Amino acid sequence: xxxxxxxxxxxVVIAGSGPTGxxxxxxxxxxxxxxxxxxxGNDSRLFLGSPLxxxxxxxTKANLPKSMFTTTIExxxxxxxxxxxxxxxxxxxxxFMPDFEMWRRWGVDxxxxxxQAREESWVSLMPxxxxxxxxxxxxxxxxxxxxxxxxxxxxxxWDKCEVGCNSSxxxxxxxxxxxxxxxxxxxITMGARFLFNTKAENVIIEKGRAVGFLANRKGxxxxxxxxxxxxxxxxxxxxxxxxxxxxKKAGNSFTGDPMGLSFGLSQSRKPSTAHEHMFACSYDDxxxxxxxxxxxxxxxxxxxxxxxxxxxxxxxxLHRHRDLTIVFYKIHDQAKGWVGENGAMSxxxxxxxxxxxxxxxxxxRQILVEFGCDPDNIHRTLVMxxxxxxxxxxxxxxxDHCQSIDIPGLYFCDTSCFPEAPGMPPVLTLVCLAKYEAxxxxxxx
Numbered sequence: 001x002x003x004x005x006x007x008x009x010x011x012v013v014i015a016g017s018g019p020t021g022x023x024x025x026x027x028x029x030x031x032x033x034x035x036x037x038x039x040x041g042n043d044s045r046l047f048l049g050s051p052l053x054x055x056x057x058x059x060t061k062a063n064l065p066k067s068m069f070t071t072t073i074e075x076x077x078x079x080x081x082x083x084x085x086x087x088x089x090x091x092x093x094x095x096f097m098p099d100f101e102m103w104r105r106w107g108v109d110x111x112x113x114x115x116q117a118r119e120e121s122w123v124s125l126m127p128x129x130x131x132x133x134x135x136x137x138x139x140x141x142x143x144x145x146x147x148x149x150x151x152x153x154x155x156x157x158w159d160k161c162e163v164g165c166n167s168s169x170x171x172x173x174x175x176x177x178x179x180x181x182x183x184x185x186x187x188i189t190m191g192a193r194f195l196f197n198t199k200a201e202n203v204i205i206e207k208g209r210a211v212g213f214l215a216n217r218k219g220x221x222x223x224x225x226x227x228x229x230x231x232x233x234x235x236x237x238x239x240x241x242x243x244x245x246x247x248k249k250a251g252n253s254f255t256g257d258p259m260g261l262s263f264g265l266s267q268s269r270k271p272s273t274a275h276e277h278m279f280a281c282s283y284d285d286x287x288x289x290x291x292x293x294x295x296x297x298x299x300x301x302x303x304x305x306x307x308x309x310x311x312x313x314x315x316x317x318l319h320r321h322r323d324l325t326i327v328f329y330k331i332h333d334q335a336k337g338w339v340g341e342n343g344a345m346s347x348x349x350x351x352x353x354x355x356x357x358x359x360x361x362x363x364x365r366q367i368l369v370e371f372g373c374d375p376d377n378i379h380r381t382l383v384m385x386x387x388x389x390x391x392x393x394x395x396x397x398x399x400d401h402c403q404s405i406d407i408p409g410l411y412f413c414d415t416s417c418f419p420e421a422p423g424m425p426p427v428l429t430l431v432c433l434a435k436y437e438a439x440x441x442x443x444x445x
Contacts, residue, residue, distance in 0.1 A: 009225075012445070015038045016231065016234060018081060018088065019088050022434075023180065031442040036194075036224060040197070050170055085179040085180040088179040093156055094427075095118075095153040098429040098432055113431075125153050131151065138280075145367055147363050150281055150283065155178035161176040167278075199216050201216055212224050213229060231413070236343065236345065238392055245404075255389050257386040258330070258333055260360060260384070264324075265317060292363065330360075411441075
């Protein structure tokens, strides 16, 4: 039997190197703390900028051949990142301000960290030269149906971006979109240690307190010990960590910000959005509990998605790719469903959720018709989940500093700890959360 290697002498051990894990490691290292990060994947940049990035198994969790993404038992697709940077490798780069009032209801004040977080994650408004005629048409059309989209902020360095690029969902090989990867590289420069191909399996608990992780590294067991033990594995994978540690009710409900894409083909010779920058404009419809955006989803994803949902008859529209326009909605959903210790998940929708989704579909259709798309050719995807959250949430399992109520020394710092559904892209919120938590841990360790 192989002897278990012990690694110790650290202030903080973090499982998972998504945006929170990376920023938390960097900020703690900058404050003089000894930090070690365990990452199941690695620092691969394979196929970034290409559709193959979603299929190579390095950047997302897939359920091939059924889907290029993870799926619920009901068949809904779930986008889950993998490897260094987590979901920020292949996210759209959309930036939304955190819902500060919601977090304050649960005793967490993220607002003091937002300016640092914006600078950290390159948040800025899209420059005028990236605003094409399709975007202007979209803002005009959406306003006419009561969804007044405006230019939106992005996690981007615009001097490294190309006009018309809409491939950021496949990752950016040019360094134009912020990823947790960049915070990780700074963390390493400051002395943090990253162990790749290392999966945290169990929390080590001694005398009722968490003292580290038992992990598997390239087939060998290791113990990584520290004063504070942090799971930043994400709203899906953190459930297994919590349940194995004894938080048995973790994952008994979750939110996922269900979203739906609608595709239309322009009937006119006026510009579509097929060659526009991704997520150029959006509208946060707080009154109705959802948000809308012009996605600019890469055209290479359109036809495979169309065929999977509509059958081979969709191929008759292949030559119309230059007329393609895509809009989407994302709802603020209620916490219903479950995530199991083995990673299986089920998402149930309440009447409120279903009403919001139907409203989203109808508004998508109205926007596309007003934009000039043929009503007979508008189609929509099945519902997708953007980011499982609220599985190990503050206020139920955790205190207001993300520490387990029952297991001192064990923290959850990712979407799992969200007390409510964000209802919007969560990256800026996650960066704020990491900075909030780094400040706290630096003071108590």
